[in-house]
Amino acid sequence: MPVSVASSRLIYDALKSAGVGLVSALPETWLVHLIRMAEDDPEMVLVRLAKEEEGVGISTGAYFAGVKSAMLMQNHGFLAAINGIVSCAQLYRIPLLMLISQRGAFGERDPWQTEGGAVTEHLLDALRVPHERLQAPGHVAHKISQAQTLAYSANRPVALLLCRDLMWEE
Amino acid sequence: MRRLEAIQAVYPKLERSIVVTIMGAVAAELQSLGHRPNFFYLQHAMGLASSLGLGLALCRPELQVVVLDGDGSILMNLGGLTTLARYRPKNLLHVVFDNESLLSVGGFPTATATGSDLAGIAAAAGVPRSTTVRALAEFTDAFDAALAAHDLTTIVAKVEATGPAGFVTDLGLLENRFQFQRHLRELNSETSDVRHQRG
Numbered sequence: 001m002p003v004s005v006a007s008s009r010l011i012y013d014a015l016k017s018a019g020v021g022l023v024s025a026l027p028e029t030w031l032v033h034l035i036r037m038a039e040d041d042p043e044m045v046l047v048r049l050a051k052e053e054e055g056v057g058i059s060t061g062a063y064f065a066g067v068k069s070a071m072l073m074q075n076h077g078f079l080a081a082i083n084g085i086v087s088c089a090q091l092y093r094i095p096l097l098m099l100i101s102q103r104g105a106f107g108e109r110d111p112w113q114t115e116g117g118a119v120t121e122h123l124l125d126a127l128r129v130p131h132e133r134l135q136a137p138g139h140v141a142h143k144i145s146q147a148q149t150l151a152y153s154a155n156r157p158v159a160l161l162l163c164r165d166l167m168w169e170e
Numbered sequence: 171m172r173r174l175e176a177i178q179a180v181y182p183k184l185e186r187s188i189v190v191t192i193m194g195a196v197a198a199e200l201q202s203l204g205h206r207p208n209f210f211y212l213q214h215a216m217g218l219a220s221s222l223g224l225g226l227a228l229c230r231p232e233l234q235v236v237v238l239d240g241d242g243s244i245l246m247n248l249g250g251l252t253t254l255a256r257y258r259p260k261n262l263l264h265v266v267f268d269n270e271s272l273l274s275v276g277g278f279p280t281a282t283a284t285g286s287d288l289a290g291i292a293a294a295a296g297v298p299r300s301t302t303v304r305a306l307a308e309f310t311d312a313f314d315a316a317l318a319a320h321d322l323t324t325i326v327a328k329v330e331a332t333g334p335a336g337f338v339t340d341l342g343l344l345e346n347r348f349q350f351q352r353h354l355r356e357l358n359s360e361t362s363d364v365r366h367q368r369g
Contacts, residue, residue, distance in 0.1 A: 050249030057218030061225020088215035092347045
């Protein structure tokens with residue numbers, strides 16, 4: 001499977017460096033290595049979800065409990081989580097670090113992913129969620145750290161889009 | 171059974187727990203009995219109170235977490251019951267007040283009015299302890315038994331479809347949020363102090 005192990009490791013190590021102690025996730029192809037790394041890490045609480053919106057509630061609970069968390073999801077999972085993002089995280093000013101695999105952009109071969117890819121960034125803009133694309137391995141650690149810093153200073157959700165150039169090795 | 175009298179009957183135990191409620195009548199009625207800094211009212215995001223309770227319970231296993239849910243809310247997050255069961259936090263008590271209706275928006279019947287059995291759904295999802303209660307004494311017994319068992323429990327309490335005249339209270343949403351967070355942080359440092367003293 002040509003999902004990049006090296007980039008997944010960079011992302012995982014950056015989450016650890018940022019003090020993340022809980023990740024919620026729903027498997028998708030690009031996230032498999034990240035989820036396995038969380039699974040193999042005895043220090044990490046991994047919560048496997050039935051639907052991504054649950055992750056907003058779980059991260060909010062973790063935040064109140066004093067534990068830093070991250071949500072791993074596909075962009076269609078972000079679409080499924082929007083009500084929770086607005087009516088829990090934004091209403092209550094909860095910092096959320098969302099790592100969203102940006103399927104359906106240039107290079108996408110799966111026809112079923114293409115609509116989500118076309119709307120994800122527009123929706124993040126409409127929701128006023130600060131977001132950046134993660135494309136270069138060299139930027140991963142810095143961007144994840146910066147994203148978390150903003151989430152906590154603003155008390156708001158932020159998103160990093162895990163892009164094809166980072167996650168997929170042709 | 172009326173929901174208000176059910177909440178009142180267990181209020182002394184709620185005072186000693188970390189409590190998360192759904193929006194609407196449950197939040198307003200608990201506040202009418204007396205707000206405490208360990209009570210958080212999720213005034214929207216229907217369905218997520220149980221998920222929020224799961225996050226708290228997993229991260230703070232030393233604390234008893236009680237979620238006061240409702241039929242309309244949990245019906246929006248039935249998948250979340252499978253997640254609760256999967257991680258089975260022993261310190262989470264999940265109470266669902268089931269009035270078989272969406273009371274705050276006109277009393278339209280929910281699916282529990284036509285036979286859907288939430289305790290059965292919870293059990294089938296893998297929640298190790300689940301029960302349906304209809305009388306106040308049954309409710310308090312089930313509540314006490316759940317705390318004593320120290321295992322994940324869902325109690326579905328059938329209650330009358332009556333509630334307070336209004337749902338907006340004097341407590342601001344963000345005031346509640348920051349107070350709750352600060353309270354948990356202070357509990358954390360108290361726990362650390364205890365550990366330190368023991369160490």
